[in-house]
Amino acid sequence: MFQLVNDVSEQKFDELIFDDKIPFVTKSVVLKQAQGVLQRGTVLGIVTATGEAVAVDSTKADGSEKADCILADTIDTTDGAVTYVAYASGRFNRKALILGGTDTAEDHEQRLRELGIYLKDKM
Numbered sequence: 001m002f003q004l005v006n007d008v009s010e011q012k013f014d015e016l017i018f019d020d021k022i023p024f025v026t027k028s029v030v031l032k033q034a035q036g037v038l039q040r041g042t043v044l045g046i047v048t049a050t051g052e053a054v055a056v057d058s059t060k061a062d063g064s065e066k067a068d069c070i071l072a073d074t075i076d077t078t079d080g081a082v083t084y085v086a087y088a089s090g091r092f093n094r095k096a097l098i099l100g101g102t103d104t105a106e107d108h109e110q111r112l113r114e115l116g117i118y119l120k121d122k123m
Contacts, residue, residue, distance in 0.1 A: 055100030
């Protein structure tokens with residue numbers, strides 16, 4: 001289910017997960033349609049009016065400005081809303097996260113920590 005290897009022929013491993021010292025909890029999220037391909041590691045915010053997840057963006061004022069979870073796999077939303085799996089807790093490599101707008105991991109680190117998502121720098 002999870003795409004852990006980016007390039008099998010070269011054995012390049014995905015570096016989203018930092019370690020498993022904090023238990024991973026997942027949850028289902030409904031990804032808003034027409035966002036195109038969302039990459040594994042995208043930090044998601046939830047639009048309050050619809051309950052749909054989009055890439056977190058602190059310039060918004062619809063609920064999606066607050067980080068909620070991290071997308072567990074790459075998924076295409078072009079043809080419609082998709083229900084998929086996201087991480088609700090765990091330890092993650094901050095440099096592997098994908099955020100909306102001009103946001104950085106640091107912009108959302110405190111909120112993520114409150115949710116049980118901890119960010120570390122992978123060497």
